[in-house]
Amino acid sequence: MRKLPKKRDFPVSQVRRYLEPGPIVLVSSHHEGATNIMTLGWHTILEFSPSLVGLMISSGNHSHEMIRASGECVINLPTTAMTDTVVGIGNTTGAQVDKFSRFDLTAQEANEVDAPMIGECHASFECRLHDAAMVEKYNFFIFEVVKAHVASSPKHPETLHYTGDGAFMVAGKVISRRSLFRPEMLG
């Protein structure tokens, strides 16, 4: 049996720890019996509580309509161990390919949404559409993270950060300047 990272519940107000550094993520969706996965690098944290994130999901993606119609998705965090899978997912379309099957990924049932989590990823954040006001004009979806699952170790896995043109920066090393922060700036 395949060994998947064992994920634990994680506070939704702290998902910035994984998303603020700007990694490429895999967004999984479900609509009318079909699932899909897309790569996404255009996202930002918007608020701690409620836990809001903004995702620019281009209307050219097969996932766009599925996510718009279902009002849900899961944001999954891949590590550098999944680099070729990430590239493969970004270079195929869910209109032609069942991505879980093609890339041999494990669909795990989520708690709060019908979109599946990707078992191989380090973290999965279940999201429900919070505000669609900017979707028509900018393809910009504002989601609330309603449930978060994170592997307990490593605390900061090596992640991929897309630069365009087929190249990724890798982040992994961590430096702390905690002692230089005012207490109210931490947390």
Place this chain on the structure above:
Amino acid sequence: MRKLPKKRDFPVSQVRRYLEPGPIVLVSSHHEGATNIMTLGWHTILEFSPSLVGLMISSGNHSHEMIRASGECVINLPTTAMTDTVVGIGNTTGAQVDKFSRFDLTAQEANEVDAPMIGECHASFECRLHDAAMVEKYNFFIFEVVKAHVASSPKHPETLHYTGDGAFMVAGKVISRRSLFRPEMLG
């Protein structure tokens, strides 16, 4: 005389190369004779052309009103060489401190906006407010990058990616999977 990175004009449609990886940035502003600088990790690319970026600038920041009133800012990219400066800027307020002077930074005149560029940074992106529709509700500003300046080398400097709690991930190493991309996915 201090040696500053020599920056060249860079295509505004390609600023994703530096911003999509999700680095912490220094946002400089100018309003009614005063300047300010803030650290910011909550940003996303929204479009190639026009070159749109979205920035969540909390209303608790002194910069918020300056940027809202002037409709302008400069997004500057610091490298790991500036780590302590970045932390210092994030832990002081422009209401009490002249940040260029306190942190011994060089204010350079921009071409298209009145906000100053930070000479010590690797890149500076001049921005004009494009859409303020989400400012009231989410403190989310959509800017157009109207002019970009980037140091010619290194192509991918070591950058800081904030995780919260006083800790940064460092990205620097680059891996390319260009050969695995469909041609229309590159660029």
